[in-house]
Amino acid sequence: QLVESGGGLVQSGGSLTLSCVARGGLFETSTMGWYRQAPGRQRELVASMTTGGKATYAVGEGRFTISRDGSKSMVYLQMSDLKPEDTAVYSCNISPVRFAVAWGPGTQVTVSS
Numbered sequence: 712q713l714v715e716s717g718g719g720l721v722q723s724g725g726s727l728t729l730s731c732v733a734r735g736g737l738f739e740t741s742t743m744g745w746y747r748q749a750p751g752r753q754r755e756l757v758a759s760m761t762t763g764g765k766a767t768y769a770v771g772e773g774r775f776t777i778s779r780d781g782s783k784s785m786v787y788l789q790m791s792d793l794k795p796e797d798t799a800v801y802s803c804n805i806s807p808v809r810f811a812v813a814w815g816p817g818t819q820v821t822v823s824s
Contacts, residue, residue: 713738713803718818725793729818731786731803737812739781744806745788747799747820758788759806771797793822 717729733743744759747770756769758777766777776789786803800817 713813713815715801715803715815715818718801718820720821720823721793723794723822723824725822726789726791727793727820729788729790729801729803729820731788731815732784733786733803734784738784738805741805741810742807743779743786743803744808745775745777745786745801745803746808747797747801748817749796749799752799754802754808756806756808757801760786790820793820795822795824798822 712734714732717727719727721727742759742761745757746754747757748754757771758768758775760766760777760779774792779786798821800819802814802817804811
């Protein structure tokens with residue numbers, strides 16, 4: 712089960728930290744990613760982290776930081792210097808996406824200019 716939280720409305724240049732509860736053994740042994748989907752656009756990978764802690768960024772490198780706490784079944788995405796183009800619904804799931812399971816509700820991030 713995946714449940715995301717932490718989104719909201721922020722001004723350009725602001726910061727948010729997203730949280731994802733990822734309960735289940737499958738998540739604990741998988742690379743986890745944060746994805747986002749803006750209106751009218753395809754879902755895209757934002758960042759991922761292996762079980763060993765190696766992070767990879769597809770977007771937002773230098774502004775976004777992914778982390779995970781296996782003991783708490785949590786995955787986090789710290790976002791800073793947010794831009795209007797970061798506006799999207801953010802979701803977490805297994806990475807790469809071809810291994811993704813049922814999506815959670817996601818959390819809306821809206822960045823105003």
